[in-house]
Amino acid sequence: MDVPAASLQENVEPTSIKQVGNTPLVHLTHFRFGDEKDVLAKLEWFNPAGSLKARPASSMILAGENRGVLKKGMTIMEPTSGNTGIAIAKFARELGYKVELAVPERISSETKETLLSGGAKLLVTEDDLCPRVGPGTDQSIALAGALILNHPDQYYMPNQYENEANFLSHYRGTGPEIWEQTHGKVKTFITGIGTGGTITGVGTYLKENNSSIRVIAVQPQKNHHIQGLRNLDESEMPEILKRRYNVIDETITVSDDESFHMVNELANNENLFPGPSSGAVMAGLQKVIGSLDHGPIVVIFGDDASKYKSVYREFGVFTAEAYEKLRVNSRFNASRKTNS
């Protein structure tokens, strides 16, 4: 059932807003839970800018242009824990916009470097790792909102936490891709929650096609180190998630240790080079596997390990040699071998 995307076959890194989506869905070959429970991983690092966030980033920029609220000469302002900002910076450069990003200081040093080298101006806040939703003054979402308030002609703030284009990018893109790539056979869908765009977009599309598909959300522990994901006891629920929360059948909480352990297992057993959220999703899967119906399980691997060398070193996930070996030799590494 593996469905290679064009980019996988050609081994050319996609860079343009026109190349978002159509990512490969691949079988995990050693991570097996019995013959009837194949695990298929959607490798979102094959998107331009290396993550699933290329989807909402492109969709929100194009929606802003279409609505006439984003015009040439303006600056895009966004609160982000990294991937959305990296994608926005890439597309903004392509389309001729300036970019300012409100980011939590705890994001990895590599993420900050990538954002700066992409031409973004950074406003660093004391926020949680995933920007906190709710009242406050020193947080990324509040700061970005306050800064643009009196300058609607200069700034466009997509706001992935509320923007329906975030949901739509997965409802119109990721969801239909998974349905087609599994020939409509997918039985379980599991992904992490950040804004909730992925789980609500994919979950809604899949359930419209087969209401018995189980949709499982994974959240990290409180005070976690899984970039891009959110603990819902620690932070209010983003608007985009509230709107369609009922599409989620179950939410599993995983610890940092469980997530990083799975990153290591994916490297050792599958020769993959995944980001922390992929480990979190696999840790969540392991906790529910016994209760799942037979049939293909689709997991989202949101980004690869290239921005997490320092995090993996801090948490003892890989030795420097093992990290380097994987960076060069891992399977499906989207030709980002030079992007360490």
Ligand SMILES: Cc1ncc(COP(=O)(O)O)c(C=O)c1O
């Ligand atoms: C790296 C990464 N960031 C963020 C998310 C969360 O996505 P969303 O904001 O759509 O909930 C995921 C989900 O798997 C992810 O892997």
